[in-house]
Amino acid sequence: YTWSLNDFSLGKRLGRGKFGIVFLAREKRSGYLVAIKTIMKKEVVQNRVERQVLREIEIQSHLKHPNVLQLLAWFHDSHRIYLVLEYAGKGELYPILKDSPNGRFDDRTAAKYIYQVADALEYCHQNNVIHRDIKPENLLLTITGDVKLADFGWSVHSPSMNRRTMCGTLDYLPPEMVEHKNYRHTVDNWCLGILCYEFLHGYPPFESKECEETYKRITTRDIKFGDFISLLAKDLIDKLIVLDCRKRLSLREVMRHPWVVQYR
Numbered sequence: 478y479t480w481s482l483n484d485f486s487l488g489k490r491l492g493r494g495k496f497g498i499v500f501l502a503r504e505k506r507s508g509y510l511v512a513i514k515t516i517m518k519k520e521v522v523q524n525r526v527e528r529q530v531l532r533e534i535e536i537q538s539h540l541k542h543p544n545v546l547q548l549l550a551w552f553h554d555s556h557r558i559y560l561v562l563e564y565a566g567k568g569e570l571y572p573i574l575k576d577s578p579n580g581r582f583d584d585r586t587a588a589k590y591i592y593q594v595a596d597a598l599e600y601c602h603q604n605n606v607i608h609r610d611i612k613p614e615n616l617l618l619t620i621t622g623d624v625k626l627a628d629f630g631w632s633v634h635s636p637s638m639n640r641r642t643m644c645g646t647l648d649y650l651p652p653e654m655v656e657h658k659n660y661r662h663t664v665d666n667w668c669l670g671i672l673c674y675e676f677l678h679g680y681p682p683f684e685s686k687e688c689e690e691t692y693k694r695i696t697t698r699d700i701k702f703g704d705f706i707s708l709l710a711k712d713l714i715d716k717l718i719v720l721d722c723r724k725r726l727s728l729r730e731v732m733r734h735p736w737v738v739q740y741r
């Protein structure tokens with residue numbers, strides 16, 4: 478059976494980006510809510526990303542995990558490709574973080590999300606998928622308060638707030654990527670440490686006004702913790718934000734870390 482747009486009634490716009498717009502939609506027969514992302518074929522051809530989109534569809538259609546946003550189906554017509562993606566009832570985590578008291582999560586909330594992202598990443602790595610772009614903007618929250626890892630590599634962002642500095646793109650990069658060295662799946666472990674720091678502080682550890690400064694702070698691991706940070710949380714972050722990628726805590730160890738276990 479091939480799906481078509483007639484199977485869905487389209488609702489409000491959820492997000493937009495370079496390649497497409499995401500709509501809330503309801504599958505008519507089941508009443509099931511989904512997010513439908515439309516990608517203009519013309520744009521894909523113009524940007525010569527056909528292979529990338531097909532590869533992304535190939536990858537996402539095989540990944541099935543409670544904390545990885547699932548691609549449920551896809552179809553196309555003369556002008557567009559339509560991706561039927563899981564609908565996350567509370568939307569992007571980034572605005573939720575910014576709207577939290579003091580702009581940061583408490584230990585319980587942060588630990589629950591870190592556990593779920595670590596679990597999702599462990600699953601991706603077992604399927605030889607490196608995410609490379611873990612950050613609050615790429616995380617969605619379901620109505621039950623669970624995290625879904627989405628790959629917005631396609632720059633789909635609801636009109637969410639932009640990061641404070643223009644170096645936002647650098648903030649999450651591990652040293653091996655900043656220095657254009659070869660990298661492995663352990664880049665995601667570094668990013669998980671950055672994510673944990675940002676959840677608990679409300680800003681990433683190496684954020685600076687100038688990109689050069691961010692760059693220097695990453696490669697020299699110039700990190701400072703707020704005095705309100707618990708020792709256990711600091712211990713976890715210290716074991717993930719490690720310059721030598723071989724020495725970073727594994728995802729399994731993250732899920733067993735006392736700070737994660739006691740709060741999850």
Ligand SMILES: O=C(Cc1cc(-c2ccc3c(-c4nc5ccccc5[nH]4)n[nH]c3c2)n[nH]1)Nc1cccc(F)c1
Nearest residue numbers: 491512533534537563564565566567568627628631633
């Ligand atoms: O593009 C994406 C990832 C992606 C997910 C989404 C996305 C965006 C928003 C939502 C939402 C959502 N729920 C909301 C509730 C309130 C406000 C905003 C909301 N957005 N649920 N599910 C979504 C899914 N956009 N782009 N995957 C992709 C790309 C190319 C090929 C492929 F196979 C997959």
